Amino acid sequence: MYSRQQKPLILNYSIVGVFLILFLSLFKLQIIESTKYTTIAEKNFVRIKTVFSIRGEIYDRKYRSIVLNKPSYNLYISLNKIQDKKKVTEFISQNFDLNPGEINKIIYDNRFRLYKDVLIVQNINFAKMVKISEQMNYYPSLSLKSEKIRNYLYNNHFTGYTDRINENEYAKYKEEGYSINSYIGKGGLEKYYETLLRGTNGYQLLQVDASGQNLQFFKHNLDKPPVNGTSLILTIDNDLQNYISSIFPKGKNGAIVVMDVKTGGILAYVSKPDFNQNIFSENLTAVQWSNITNDPAKPMLDRIIHGTYPPASVFKPIMATLALEEEVINEKTKLSRCEGGLWFGNRYFKCWWEKGHGRLNVTDAIKYSCDVFFYDLSTQFSLEQINNFTKENMLTIRTGIDLPGERKGFFPTRKWYIDNYGKYVGIIGHKVNLAIGQGEVLVTPLQICAYYAALGNNGNWLKPHLLMKTITDTESNYIQPEIRQLPVSQKNMKLMQQSLFNTVNESYGTGVAASLNNVSVYGKTGSAENHMGKKTHAWFAGYAKQDEFEIAFVVFLENAGHGGSVSAPIARRIIQYYYNLEKS
């Protein structure tokens, strides 16, 4: 036993011991080994070098390139090696399209990252590189590096593009190994499949002294090799994609989608106008950027999934199948006589055909696209019934395509009308309009394409997708299509298919401009009145069959006129091209 007075003595000795250990260790480190560590400090011998993974490339269904990597020469600055900030800034601004203010901002933004190289100019052309490399010796803070950047072989809206990571994204993703100079997918597949495409950066630990001797601070798992990104094989067919791009009416805005009915794979995805995605890696100037963003035609808008439009008459099969399923009508039922319009209370709703269609059954109502037939049907259903049935047919809900930011579209509810029009709004008038796909209902061209593909596939709705497989996948793990059922019986489905066939192939059908001799074409026209211009949006949606090949398509042109006269002939050319392609 210790006495009371003795015990704290242990503490005294411990404190003396602790400080002696620290003192001697410091003496060893700072006096005996000082020279060694001074050299290491000056030469920066021990450091981690990031070995960047190579981003995966993107190919079409026949392994033809869509997005490639290409070499690029970039200028970097190491802030801790700057000797004279003014001189360096001057040198850069004399040689490149950057003013001293912009350079100072880059330096200021990275002032707490002195140990990292900061990208100043990217994609320097060869002549400029030769010119500045002669003077580089005077500026030890500057260095040129050869890196890979993206090369988009054609303009499109599905691959998206990559760009330098911004401050917010960096804060969010830096734990995942992004550096301040990283590129990151900013839209489309580049964003959706970022993790797959990117791979994982590796590390290399440098610990050699001036004579190349290993300093051997670390003995365990020294290097971590990078895992390169996975290349993607898409369902896109470059031939079809480029053909559609080339026949797209000049100066028109719109969207064309072609989809494989049996798999849900997208064969062509064209939204116009488009923009060159390579501009983001080519020192985009502020003027160029504002030209793109302020262009009234909105070239960056992907009209296929980010644009929502009134579906007009391409919506009519929804109303027709609803009425058939609810047994309000059968294939023979004829509704009110069309005399060019129909009275509802004191409001007169016009049919597009002023002379009137007479009394029609459902098949002919679809074929002639008679509005009165559907006006009349609207009285049989509540707004909520129509809304629910629309959603059960996958319209006004997201299709779930493998692209970011897809829009839902819209179908109004009673509550929405009361909130927007006040308590005593008359729902009937709105409902009459909704029955022909006008008014507040909005859909994306992709939803329409997927819907018509499902009609062509006997009610099996397949989730549209762009990724067929990754390059490392074997046939067995191809993306399996996600299947849902439209709420329509096989009998009514056959009737609807017949109606769509008649629309294209019988005389006076609204879609006759799309008919072909050797291919069975099914389709529905639509001409949507809208607030964007005097002319209607021209829709033509449907599917085509020949042997084992079956495709669904949507041709949508903003303010271009009537679907039957403007969009249907384009659909015809696309179908013809596709079947010639498959035959050869």
Added chain:
Amino acid sequence: MRQFDWVTLFLLVILLICGIIAIYSASTTQIGNDFQTENYYFKQIIWIIIAFIFMFIIIRIPYSAIEIMITPAYIISIILLIIVLFMPEIKGSQRWILLGLFNFQPSELAKLTTILLVTKLISKPHITNWQIISRSFLFFLIPIILIFLEPDLGTSLCFIVSLFVILAISDLSAFYIILIVSPLISIVTSFSLIVFIIYIFILIYILYKTELDKIIIGFAVVLNTFFFFITPFIWNSLKAYQQNRILTFIDPMRDPFGAGYQIIQSRIAIGSGGFWGKGFLMGTQKNLNFLPEHHTDFIFSVIGEEFGFLGCAIILLIYFLFLYRIVRNINALKRKEFRFAAIGIIAYLTFQIFINIGMNIGIVPTTGIPLPFISYGGSNLLINIMAIGLVLKFLNERSIFE
């Protein structure tokens, strides 16, 4: 006769000033001829002022007022330690309660309240050995386990060290101390049977020499053997990442891209400082590596680089004088709970200093423990200064409780 220890207070102020200077330098970056400084040094000054107000209050109010707050304060700190487990992770652990203006680390409060509560409980008269052990273990293990879950291995270790020091200076007989410490050695030796057998023989010899009953010796051997056999079992039941975390804690060089890299860079910084150092603000290494932590956990590397061996030795000397002076005076404290509490606090601070500087020069594991009075940090600084306030208060009142 009251006598306030102005010299100790003066040494504390010197340490705090050294801290402000080091923080100023650590948060300054140089680009060409431009210097940019973040305002951590200013925030540190504000914290010091707040802490001194608390210290002044502690010294002035009667101890009875503090005494009645000990148990509620302990309960509050345990509640906060539970709350912190539901906070978002920062760098892989949940140590801070985010309060917007500043982040509060409940383990800092817990260390003071735990020491005060346990020393109060075990300094009661006529207390048995068993009561000392059960009380101190119970009230120490609750915060230790909660802090271990964050996970914050370094702070848990600090608690364990305080616990052992308090037990060592308490009225516990030597046998119990050996009984408590020996299983720890068993755990360490459990990776080699031969080392363990040698250790058991040494243990038996020591116990035999202290003329203990054979049954008690037998019990000690059985206990140690139990720990020897159970350790590999527990170790193997851990998941690979948990094993890795513990191995990296013991040997940071296993993780060259994380902790090991920081230690090497810290050694390079301090070693390259040489005898005289590179001069105030002239450090080059501080900006090259472990950027987020060099004003907190790695502040000593900045001192070592810029002020060299001379600066480091002076800092060590001030720390030593400060602690030694307090420890020397603690002997004179007549009231047992004051003596125990003061020793607990000093043991804790000494261990923190050792661990932090040791980590900076690469002789002990990396822990994430700040350097007392010098590192930037709100709750840590506040609690440390309050703890010193208490010690000064005890010393101040040493003659009244004869």
